[in-house]
Amino acid sequence: MAPPASSTHGALLSHPSQEKFSHAMVHPRVTTVIFDLGDGNLTEEEAYSAVAREMNISAGDVATAFKEARESLRSDPTMLDVIRELKAAGRTVFAMSNISAPDWDVLVTKADPSEWALFDQVFISAKAHERKPNVGFYQYVLKATGVDPTRTVFVDDKLENVLTARSFGLHGIVFDDANKVARQLRNLVGDPIQRAQSFLAINKKRLVSVTSRGDVLSENFAQLLILEATGNRSLVDYVEYPRLFNFFQGVGMLTTHKFPDDLDTTSIGLTVSTHIDLETKHNIMDEMLACRNQDGLVQVYFDDSRPRIDPVVCVNILTLFYRNGRGHELAATLDWVYHCLLHRAYTDGTLYYATAEAFLFFLSRLMESCEEVRVRFKPVFKERVTERFGIDGDALALSMRLLAGNSVGLVNRSDLGRLLAMQQDDGSWTSGWFYKYASSGMLIKNDGLTTSMAIRAIKISRDGYNS
DSSP states (O other): OTTTTOOTTTTTEESSOOOHHHHHHHHHHHHHHHHHHTTSSOHHHHHHHHHHHHHHHHHHHHHHHHHHHHHOEEOOOHHHHHHHHHHHHOOOOOOEOOHHHHHHHHHSSSSSSHHHSSSEEEEEHHHHHHOOHHHHHHHHHHHHOOOOOGGGGEEEHHHHHHHHHHTTTEEEEEEEOOHHHHHHHHHHSSSSSHHHHHHHTTTTOOOOOOEEOOOEEBBBBHHHHHHHHHHGGGOOOOOOSSSOOOSSSSSOSSSSOOOOBBBBHHHHHHOOOSOHHHHHHHHHHHHTTBBOTSSSOOSSSOOSSSSOHHHHHHHHHHHHHHHHHHHHGHHHHHHHHHHHTTTTTTOOOOOSBBHHHHHHHHHHHHHOOOOOHHHHHHHHHHHEEEHTOOOOOOOOOOOHHHHHHHHHTTOOOOHHHHHHHOOTSSOOOOOOEEEEEEOOEEEEEEEHHHHHHHHHHHHOOOOOHOO
């Protein structure tokens, strides 16, 4: 149901200028007169004369100021488009406005009849003899419409009007920018999953990654994770290597031209893609064991000249090993990951990953791969995920946080609400820095990945709440 009480001043029509009228409104006695006119308690002539006396100007000047204010009204095309969308989706839309009967007679001429027909009913203060933000006006409209306030959205350009609406249980939106409000309405009344899936379908095979300076990257890692999140191979485009995987689909970008294959992308590839047979997987895992350093920790690259360790990379390699019955061969790596969790080593991200949530999300994948690991990690893991609740984060971080929490039965309604509010007009979630270049710190994101993760997080969260 949306929105039952959308002010025509704030939504359908707007004033480019009301300078003369605004000066009159400053005087409290004049404001009372205007209110009485709007509530239908004074005639137009009585109101003009009263204002003229208070302001020591002629009634003709007052009438001119009112006329100019009326003539300045213009339809807001953005809000009209949103209201059309709401109606097309089967929503009921009402208008509720503080306006005098004479002003209303002019107002109805300022929009095409087809535009006014978008409203199921229009309520004006002159007929109700009540005005916003008075409680009585809201009671009047709610009784007349019979709507459930808790399933209704109220839009108005004045906070005091929205506050009263919220006191009845309505979801209030303060109108300050047409595009912003339009996005809020779409996010509130639309189906977020359906809209997001439409975005992915429209952009399939073109869900590329982008750096923080705007470079477009053709890489395999995000494509594999989109596939895992959606189960839809038609959306993604990655290289089906015969053995080892490379982060880049071609030559290295913003790094060495010949970039080495890495254990992180290979581990994700071997756990997500189905084109490699089991014998080859085990041969590759044998090769990975040879990439451990002197501490017994498995490293990032199949290249001895790049000795790097990253706890998220370790987690992904462990997931591959545990899913194939060989986790016990990386005991030192598992112990180090546990201590990273215990002592919050991941709080500021890792060498290659931008957020704490990346570590927690991938760790939840590992815990789902082995009950023994789950039993050992779960008590501390639940504490660490709970600590992240409510912390600022982009859409990808919130999605990963929700997924990590749901993996151990945690309910996180506040972050789910924040995630839903971030959805864009095209159905995507666009904010989501994921990994980074270790040398420069340049960040990388993929809107397709963020959107896929958001879909999965919303689905799983809702299933958890309904179970």
